[in-house]
Amino acid sequence: MSKTQNAPGGVRSKTVVDYLNDENVRAILYQIIAIGLVILAGWYLVSNTLVNLERQNISTGYGFLDLEASFEISESMVQYSAQSSYATALLVGLLNTVKVSLLGIILCTIIGTIFGIARLSSNWIVRKLATVYVEIFRNIPVLLQLFFWYAVIPNAFPHPRDAFEPLPGVLLTSRGMYMPVPVADNAYTLMGIAAIIAFVAIFLIKKWAKKRQDETGQPFPVFLVGTGIFVGLVFIAYLIGGAPTDMDIPELKGFNIRGGTNVSPEFLAVLIGLTVYTSTYVAEVVRSGIQAVPHGQWEAADSLGIKRSVALRKVILPQSMRVAIPPLTNQYLNLTKNSSLAVAVGYPDLVSVSNTTMxxxxxxxxxxxIFMSIYLGLSLLTSLFMNWFNKKMALVER
Incomplete structure (x- = not known):
């Protein structure tokens, strides 16, 4: 007959079987095994990849980023030429991606909000038109929409020799839209510094005005004062810098237009396609957010004699934002990731430049x-900002 081992004091010591029967111990053990398997699989993939690359005489590492790119990029927000490095080329692609994504987010928010409100309009025609817009563009794949706009835009405008000029200096052609730009001057640097100072001042005034209103109940016209400060400081900086008026105006020279700045058909196709597609989802988010606000809020505003439009702007929409922000974040992330489809219409975004580099x-x-890490970083930054904004909009209970 076996004997049970007892610890000092008569308490039986735990055996290995006892530990294995403990659910917490087993859970930790399973996690350790799972992590070990993941590490083992990762090590196998990396080592096998390195061996195969070495067999094919393909070097590894990121040293190629310092080499000369030797290819042109049609659109760049920074100085770039074929003699620039691959790192600079990838930076150009990143900035192009950020540009189209940021503008797309702003425009789809504005358009989506308008159509979301229109979906709830008491006017039958407005409501049905908004519904048709949402249902049509939401159900067409975004890639097909990019192809559609890229086919329409160059054919909708004349050849550069017959450029359409809707405004002085603004030319619409099959090669894009040309606009005049100010000639580089130190005054614009001063204006930028003045704008930053104005934003800081407005931020401090807003904090002071909120504290003042909480203590006294008296509102302060932050918007009017802030606008005055911004315009005033920037205008003073403009005068101090010599009030430059020189403009680089686009003109037809030979078979093309020179001067000014150009918005390419590729950029317009990507921007319009992403904006239209995403705005339909934003419209549904806004509509559901408004409907989530208790109907009693409308009745309370009516009882106070507040106009319907004012009640929507100052009572309903601020409350609907608390419901709408999380799904809006998802749509902004989708737009940023969908911008990678720009390569399909020739827009030199991050994916396009990376493919050429590859x-x-x-x-x-x-x-x-590299571009996977960059897209991950952009998504995380967007999420962090929207989470911060969501906390700012959250209802604070006393």
């Missing part, structure tokens, strides 16, 4: 890891 250097894994 083809020329053979560094496929490194190039893909």
């Amino acid at each position: 083809n020329q250097t053979g560094q496929a894994i490194e190039a893909i890891s």
Whole structure:
């Protein structure tokens, strides 16, 4: 007959079987095994990849970023030429992606809000038109919409020699929209500094006005004062800088238009396609947010004699934002990630530049890891900002 081992004091010591029968111990053990398997699989993939690359005489690493790119990029927000490095080329692609994503987010928010409100309009025609807009563009794949707009825009406008000029200096052609821009001057640097100072001042005034209203109940016209400060400081900086008026105006020279700045058909196709597609989902988010506000809020506003439009702007929409922000965040993330489809219409975004880099250097894994990391970073930054905004809009209970 076996004997049970007792610890000092007569308490039986735990055996291995006792620990394995403990649910908490088993849970930890399972997690350790799972992590170990993931690490083992990762090690196998990395080592196998390195061996295969070495067998094919393909070097690894990110040293290629310092090499000359040797290819042109049609649109760039920074100085770039074919003699620039691959790192600079990827920066150009990143800035182009951020530009179209940021503008798309702003425009789809405005358009989506308008159509979301229109979906609840008491006017039958307005309501049905908004419904048709949402149902049509929401159910067409975004890639097909990019192709559609890219086919329409160049054919909707004349050849550069017959450019349409809706405003002085603004030319619409099959090669894009040309607009005049100010000639570079130190005055614009001063204006930028003045704008930053104005934003800081407005932020401080807003905090002071909120504290004052909480203590005394008296509101302060932050918007009017802030607008005055911004316009005043920027205008003073403009005068101090010499009030430059020189403009670089686009003109037809030879077979093309020179001067000014150009908005390409590729950029317009991507921007319009992403904006229209995403705005339909934003419209549904706004509509559901408004409907989530208790109907008693409308009745309370009516009882106080507040106009319907004013009640919507100052009573209903602020409350609906608390419901709408989380799904709006998801739509902004979708728009940013959908911008990677811009390569399909020739817009030089991050994916397009990365593909060219990949083809020329053979560094496929490194190039893909770079733009995957960048898209992950953009998504995380968007989420962080929207989470912060969501906390600011959250109802604070006393």
